[in-house]
Amino acid sequence: MDKTEPPLLQVTGLSRAFGGVQAVDQVGFDLAAGEMLALIGPNGAGKSTTFNMVGGQLRPDAGQVLLGGVNTTGLPPRAIWRHGVGRTFQIAETFASLTVLENVQMALLSADRRIYRFWRPAGLHRPADALALLEQVGMQAQADRPCSALAYGDVKRVELAMALAHGPRLLLMDEPTAGMAPAERQALMALTRQIARERRMGVLFTEHSMDVVFGQADRVLVLVRGRLLAEGTPEQIQADARVQEAYLGAGFDVGAAA
Template identity: 65%
Template structure:
């Protein structure tokens, strides 16, 4: 069974169709890339999956259960993690404390963090930091981390929810080329071992073609192509609307 199954998803803003009849599925351990030119509908699609936008039509199922239109927190509780283009961490907290906050929320004990119980889930936090290569920096303030390390911390925070599905919106934005490849290879290794389904948008086609198992291409809200890297590279329509245009940035 697919972890995520999307059927005939629609969303309009006024008279503009942002997403129109989009259907796809993501399997456990699979990395599925969602690409397309500016205005293709990628972020709108992501925000519906995450619960930030309610679809006008269609169905979103997680492990066979309908989650269409659920609020973001309820979607998160069902096992959907997300990373963002701009890192969302607590700068004044340590690296370990950032992960602890996520763990406390996952275990429904977030209210205790502000009491003298900061040792709660410390070992579990360190184990997650070790998975992303950040355990040695556990006691540093998040606000002093290099940008690439912040992205690794954000990944650890996302994994604290033990997600079945991980949504990554432009995960390598702002990173140096070598850091981009390293982060996405790390993500691929972790999610395959843990059988987590991953859906990500990305502007760097070297990253997309290097790590994605399959690629979806959106244009003007419609799914115009689906396949592996070779099939997408060879698709005449994709070259015409995206790859052949010289575009290097995925749109929203």
């Protein structure tokens, strides 16, 4: 990460209310190219609302989102995707009946703005590029297996390859390790961290597993009741008395959270 460069993502004054409830109130932060930034907080803190405003699923009441200096505030998800934003979901979204390779080829079809036609198999589209993406996430050897036959941790790797198909500058990961065993989730996020460095791709992720947050994030943002309570390195956040009181609890131990 080169801190002398302008931030890849700049969020300022982001706010959103639902009825009389202020879910997010004047939240702002930056994200650098190649940086892993975790967004954490207790239930109801505004994490999902903030995340979805950046990704276009929700329109903010106020504030601004700049990606590479381009204003993407309020654009629909498809338009934001075209600006170079990828996304993975809490529940992995793959085509269970297709092979691992065909899933990535479907993502490449979308990236190329090609229409998938049932009489022209997706397997004909850029197989070498799809295999290269699978190699990057450690799934090339399982390219011919149907996604329905994979372990859940491997499905998440396929989803990651699909998210990378259009070469995003920013990757949004919503609870990426939900439902995974500790070793699997550390491996997935360590892989994501490596890819982010290699591609200079920024990663913003929400996560409840504190071992992942403090083991893989470069910086951490803590939301409480819709407002930004603290931000800093994992070490700074763990030592912050306000964060301990509002979320982590006194004497929090990362190892115990694994």
